[in-house]
Amino acid sequence: MTDPAARPYRPIEDYALLGNCHGCALVARDGSIDWACLERFDADPLFSRLLDRTRGGFFAIQPEAPFETARIYLPGTTILETSFTTRDGIVVLRDFMVAPEAGRALPSLVRIVAGVSGSVAMRAVHRPLAGFAAAFGALSPVEGGVAAEGLPFLAASVPFALDENRAVARFTLAAQDQQVFALHATRAGAADSPAPGDLMEATRRAWAGWSAAAAYDGPDADALLRSALTLKALTYAPSGAIVAAATTSLPEEIGGVRNWDYRFCWIRDACLSFYVLKKFGMVAEAEAFVRFVGTLAERDEGGLKPLYAIAGESDLREHEVAHFEGWRASAPVRHGNEAAEQHQSDAYGQVLDLLHLYRSLGGTIPEAMREQAIRLADYAAAHWHETDAGLWEPRKPERHYLHAAIMNWVALDRAIRLFGERPDWCRERERIVARVNGEGIHPDGYYPQSIGGDDPDAALLIAPMVGFPVDEAAFARTVEVVIERLGHGPLVYRYRNDDGLPGHEGTFLICAFWLVDALAWLGREEEARTRFTALRALQNDVGLYAEEVAEDHTFLGNFPQAFSHLAFIHSALVLDLVAHGGREAVRGTYADRTLRETAARRVTRVAPEADPAPRR
Incomplete structure (x- = not known):
């Protein structure tokens, strides 16, 4: 040996x-x-x-x-x-x-x-x-x-x-x-x-008792359960936080510098995880995460950071471990993540969407969280038109990202649904639609990464899935541009333009699953299923995904990645809905789709025998 x-x-x-x-x-x-x-x-x-x-x-x-x-x-x-x-x-x-x-x-x-x-x-x-x-x-x-x-x-x-x-x-x-x-x-x-x-x-x-509580009777049940188990294993039981990945500094390019510490709780990632966990019958985890976000919102008076340590700490100062060479000589090895200091306004929409889903499924929003949610909506109404860092955390000056505008629309839309119409919320919600579907559309008919820009961004694929009233022709053209300029077989790059860092990265798995969802929303079911089947085959031998995949199908980035697993589950459930209800079944918000899934009894819940993570 x-x-x-x-x-x-x-x-x-x-x-x-x-x-x-x-x-x-x-x-x-x-x-x-x-x-x-x-x-x-x-x-x-x-x-x-x-x-x-x-x-x-x-x-x-x-x-x-x-x-x-x-x-x-x-x-x-x-x-x-x-x-x-x-x-x-x-x-x-x-x-x-x-x-x-x-x-x-x-x-x-x-x-x-x-x-x-x-x-x-x-x-x-x-x-x-x-x-x-x-x-x-x-x-x-x-x-x-x-x-x-x-x-x-x-x-x-x-x-x-x-x-x-x-x-x-x-x-x-x-x-x-x-x-x-x-x-x-x-x-x-x-x-x-x-x-x-x-x-x-x-x-x-x-x-095994926990898995029985997460029972699912649809296609690919075993594979979906493995992804659900992975999300559960990435949950920090004492606080309810969900980490983005188990590792730090696994590179997006072998030998490159795009190596980040992902062992923290991104509000955006975790909100999407909540949606999948709740739909998959994981009630305790979903409730715990709502409490975690509520505590952060109350403590930080509505000014949420994009990410936190798993017990809620906000000091994530980034430093390099200079004497470690990195996986396959991909330095630097990083501890901490300076993205915690960025302004990423899409997080407000994620939190309000989470609360809307939570209440739609019978949850009661505590008064303190209600006050903080209103504060988030007020902030979105007042500042949505300003620049921000964007969800992909480029190390460049802030811009007017369309994804940020859409998620600010989500913040206002969900606040109206939760707390009633307020003149400024209604006014600014309509202004966002007018801007995105007006000057936000490129002369060639698609939604670009930022207003006035030319570059496509796979993040725009989520627009109809959050209920945003897209211009359907522009969205269909966006899907084609993403396939043409960001696609490689079933894989999808999140963007290909300069992000302020040297080198390049692999394809981003969640974006490939977002393309599956977008195709299903457009009624292109067969194409969506073909892509989903190809992505399903990219799991490793025990059913795990990394953050990214190289064009030769080797894994890149931190591992296993919550984003990739929640996207796999979400796309499977979207295709399940399409199979039983057609294109209309995937319209609307996350809450709308979840209620349809529950009504169709596609997700069942059994009382758990035990929980693998008892609290202290």
Whole structure:
């Protein structure tokens, strides 16, 4: 077997996600955990080889001899099962994370490896790193595991020995043999922990019970459930926030500088996630997110930032980890995201749309949130005509983006539906329509990225899906321009114009799904389904999507990406609606479509057996 410490970077699509609604880990096909933030998504990592193959930490469990692998998630769970087949036999590795629980000493991550047939020589290599430290700390193999000052304790059923800056264990597995490894906050906690097999069964039951609550009886049910499980795993249970992705600094271009930290909660992304979660029957998560947004709006007096840390913190100052080389030498590695200081006015429309959907489905808007929502609408009415940074966060001067104008229209439209007509809201709502459908239309008949510009932008594909009264001929022409100038087969670039950064990026998966939705809205159902089928085939072997896809179908960008998974679910449900109700069934707002889906009984809800993320 190749030395695990010397192996090259693995493709992004090689990874699978482990999660417990607090933190996460990424496991490669070869059994190496190369990324893990155990306590919370945006914490410093314990394993970081994903971003530097020599300086980063990892935890690998593999056969000594050459092997082939196959892997699956246990049905309805985030428990990963990897099978290693060698010339000497077969072993199975099961990896899972355990949700914290008040009053009990539980490991955060457990790995159970068992023999299936033959006799297989195995090796475990543990090389943790404190965050992005410049050097590895001292490891101490002790009875029952490996200790390291200031780092979690690795409890193990086999002894480890030091080998330079790593701890190595060698052991042999025959059929029915089993060895266990678990990461605990402290060595003392490891001594009081429940049996690993009991923890795995409790974890399995919790996830399976949750999945039963999210039951869906339409096409692609298993694939949609996997995306729903991914969104659930990217939810931070203590606050209700939903992170954009599990990672930082996976590049949009190999060797380029478009590497961002996505381990935070974008209000825009999370509102769209709420819509999908609510439609898919995930009531508790949707309620928790509404409370999270309400708290932010009340605290910040309506002036919402585009993104927050997962407990609501707003200081996300961006800095570079200069001594890490980045995945496949794609530097810089970034911690934090300065986009938190940008003005992105489309977020106001997302929040008001969320509240409209929430109330339409029977929710009650608290008085404090009502006041903040009115303040957001007042702000939109007063400032919609001003420039902003845009949803794609270019590092260029602000402009008059059409997407921002449309989402300000959404803010006013939903405020009117929620709180009644007010003269300034009604007046400005109509002015936005007049501007977008007037000077906003390019001389060639399509909606461009910004007023007076020529460049297409895939963000405009969402206009009719939020209920904006588009000029249908202009929208149909916009779809054609997007296909012609931003498309590559079933894939879609979000834009191709200068954004103030060197280099370029891959195609953006959510935009490809937005094109599916737009085609369905236009009545081009067969074309929409063909594109959806092609996008469905781009998932990796365990059903996960990254942020972007290169033209050769390799993954780019942070992974797994909430945007991509919520878009996959949304497009599937849109096509389901079209199949049962025709083009008219997808007209109107998110709330309109959700109510139609509920009435058609396409989404069913069963009482959950348990929840994999109990609150403290």
